[in-house]
Amino acid sequence: MASSITILKNDKLLFKAESIQEAARYLAKKLNTSKNKYYDHIERGYVYNIPFYIDEDEYRFVAPEKISVKRRKELEETGHKNARRIWLIPANPNDYDVDGAFDYYDTIDWKRSYNYENGDIIFIYVSGNIKKIRYKVEVIEGLVTDEDIIYDNSFWIDEEKFKQSLEYDRARIRLIDAVDTPDLSLTRLRDNGLKGNIQGAMKLNGELLDYIMSFFQHDLTEGYFPDEVPEPQEEGKSKTVTVNVYERNPIARKRCMNHFGVHCQICNMNFKDIYGEVGRDFIHIHHIVPLHLIQQDYVVDPVKDLIPVCPNCHAMLHRKENGVYMSVEELRKRISANEIKNHKIFS
Numbered sequence: 001m002a003s004s005i006t007i008l009k010n011d012k013l014l015f016k017a018e019s020i021q022e023a024a025r026y027l028a029k030k031l032n033t034s035k036n037k038y039y040d041h042i043e044r045g046y047v048y049n050i051p052f053y054i055d056e057d058e059y060r061f062v063a064p065e066k067i068s069v070k071r072r073k074e075l076e077e078t079g080h081k082n083a084r085r086i087w088l089i090p091a092n093p094n095d096y097d098v099d100g101a102f103d104y105y106d107t108i109d110w111k112r113s114y115n116y117e118n119g120d121i122i123f124i125y126v127s128g129n130i131k132k133i134r135y136k137v138e139v140i141e142g143l144v145t146d147e148d149i150i151y152d153n154s155f156w157i158d159e160e161k162f163k164q165s166l167e168y169d170r171a172r173i174r175l176i177d178a179v180d181t182p183d184l185s186l187t188r189l190r191d192n193g194l195k196g197n198i199q200g201a202m203k204l205n206g207e208l209l210d211y212i213m214s215f216f217q218h219d220l221t222e223g224y225f226p227d228e229v230p231e232p233q234e235e236g237k238s239k240t241v242t243v244n245v246y247e248r249n250p251i252a253r254k255r256c257m258n259h260f261g262v263h264c265q266i267c268n269m270n271f272k273d274i275y276g277e278v279g280r281d282f283i284h285i286h287h288i289v290p291l292h293l294i295q296q297d298y299v300v301d302p303v304k305d306l307i308p309v310c311p312n313c314h315a316m317l318h319r320k321e322n323g324v325y326m327s328v329e330e331l332r333k334r335i336s337a338n339e340i341k342n343h344k345i346f347s
Contacts, residue, residue, distance in 0.1 A: 288327075
């Protein structure tokens with residue numbers, strides 16, 4: 001498949017190829033090896049953002065998003081060897097509070113039991129008294145360097161196990177979806193293709209994969225929104241935009257949406273009603289209490305502290321008027337007053 005491939009070496013532009021074949025030929029000539037050696041690395045690289053290492057050098061391969069998305073679909077629909085791998089792994093709630101960790105973090109640095117790579121999907125089976133698959137995550141960094149690891153010791157229940165975990169290699173995972181259904185219990189999994197128990201990481205395929213996948217239909221991390229809306233800038237100047245961790249936390253988002261629904265709580269807009277199927281379940285989540293008033297150990301209440309809003313209303317909530325942010329109720333009144341005013345003008 002012809003496509004433009006940009007080759008980066010240690011984050012610096014190395015070469016722009018017109019196709020995967022040209023990219024492979026270039027690397028083969030530069031590294032004095034066979035071009036066939038690099039096809040798989042290049043393809044998995046640009047499709048799933050998986051780096052390729054030669055000694056101390058990191059190579060990355062980048063293609064236009066439209067091309068990478070199309071190729072990813074082809075790989076996964078045909079079961080190609082370069083398609084992302086899908087895993088099932090256990091988590092013991094008596095050792096580690098995985099529920100609490102996903103409530104607090106949007107990414108976790110997880111034990112790298114196997115050579116997980118960027119783009120791999122992992123389903124997490126919570127053992128103990130739960131005995132159900134609860135989470136779908138994506139590997140966004142196959143191997144986290146020691147200096148970048150986030151040590152979530154507050155969620156380790158067993159202190160000795162936490163000390164042992166300090167010796168692990170870690171992969172960074174991003175929570176995609178969470179479900180809680182008896183249909184993903186150990187008994188039901190055995191009825192649908194699971195052989196034996198879930199005692200370690202296993203690759204998923206066939207009947208069991210199809211069964212598990214059918215319960216995970218959403219990406220709960222869609223709809224992130226910056227905690228600050230940038231004010232107008234002079235051309236060439238930049239502004240740092242921070243992201244509210246509570247607004248992007250998948251578990252908090254889901255609980256908020258389950259309570260309020262997916263229509264804007266200020267202007268009542270529902271994206272599916274206006275845009276059709278592409279707008280289903282799309283909504284932003286706003287944190288009502290300003291971040292600077294929240295202590296670091298604050299535990300978010302998805303019903304009292306979060307509220308679904310459309311992007312327009314969300315932007316207005318994050319803009320200051322005379323140095324002050326409008327509250328949700330103030331914005332509601334503003335919209336209501338303007339609707340009455342406009343009705344009088346056009347009636």
